[in-house]
Amino acid sequence: MQTTDKKPRAIGSHQSAKAGKDEWLTPPEILNALGPFHLDPCAPITRPWPTAIHHLTILDDGLLQPWQGRVWCNPPYGQETGKWLARCAEHRNATALVFARTETTAWKEHVWPKAHAILFLHGRLHFHHVDGSRAPMNAGGPHALISYDPFNTLILEKSRIPGHLVKLQPSSAAH
Numbered sequence: 396m397q398t399t400d401k402k403p404r405a406i407g408s409h410q411s412a413k414a415g416k417d418e419w420l421t422p423p424e425i426l427n428a429l430g431p432f433h434l435d436p437c438a439p440i441t442r443p444w445p446t447a448i449h450h451l452t453i454l455d456d457g458l459l460q461p462w463q464g465r466v467w468c469n470p471p472y473g474q475e476t477g478k479w480l481a482r483c484a485e486h487r488n489a490t491a492l493v494f495a496r497t498e499t500t501a502w503k504e505h506v507w508p509k510a511h512a513i514l515f516l517h518g519r520l521h522f523h524h525v526d527g528s529r530a531p532m533n534a535g536g537p538h539a540l541i542s543y544d545p546f547n548t549l550i551l552e553k554s555r556i557p558g559h560l561v562k563l564q565p566s567s568a569a570h
Contacts, residue, residue: 418439418440418441418525419522419523419524419534420439420442420443420446420469420522420523420524420525421446421467421469421522421523422520422523422529423444423523425492425520426444426446426467428554428555428556429490429540429550429551429554429556430447430467431448431465432448432464432465432466432467432490433447433448433463433464433465433466434447434449434450434451434462434463434464434466434467435447435449435450435468436451436457436458436460436462436466436468436479437451437452437453437457437469437470437471437479438450438451438452438457439452439525440452440453440454440525441525442525443523443526443527444527446467446469447466447467448464462482462486462489464488465488465490465546465547466483466488466489466490467489467490468480468482468483468489468490468491469491470493472493472494476493476494476501477499477501477504477505479491480493480501480502480504480505480506480541481504481505483505483541483543484505484509484543487543487544488544488546489543489544489547490540490547490550490551491540491541491543492538492541493538493539493541494534494536494537494538494539495515495516495537495538496536506541507563509543510541510542510543510563511542511543511544511547511548511563512542512551512560512561512563513539513540513541513542513560513561513563514539514540514541514542514554514556514558514559514560514561515539515560515561516537516538516539516556516557517557517558518557519535519536519537519538520534520538521534539558540556540558548560548562
């Protein structure tokens, strides 16, 4: 349903540029606390700061490209999120930032049985626009950082990002 009002909206659907929506950037304080990363396979085309050493944008289709090194994944939110989490689980050396919608199929299939740890963030994130400015509205829901291996879990533990860390025991089928 489209509306014609011009009221600011919360970032309830962090969507890809492909879907005709705005790209929302990870707050730099999150990246600074967790970095450096070797690859961001779903980086925005325009970015005021690097998210990793190497960037793949929507033009590169990061889901189809090879992943190497430590991966940062702030995927397009919505129906595509599960595909990105599946790829993170396959790659293992990855940290993902997604809504903490723990009852979704994506979480049931690609987080609970496959992740190494989850940092449930305190408070609501304020994403940034591609010009670097902070969005005036918060993201509209709780977020989590998901680690898919012990190394990234250690970084989450040492990051000092406010939240509650839960370590998981991924099923043997996930490895």
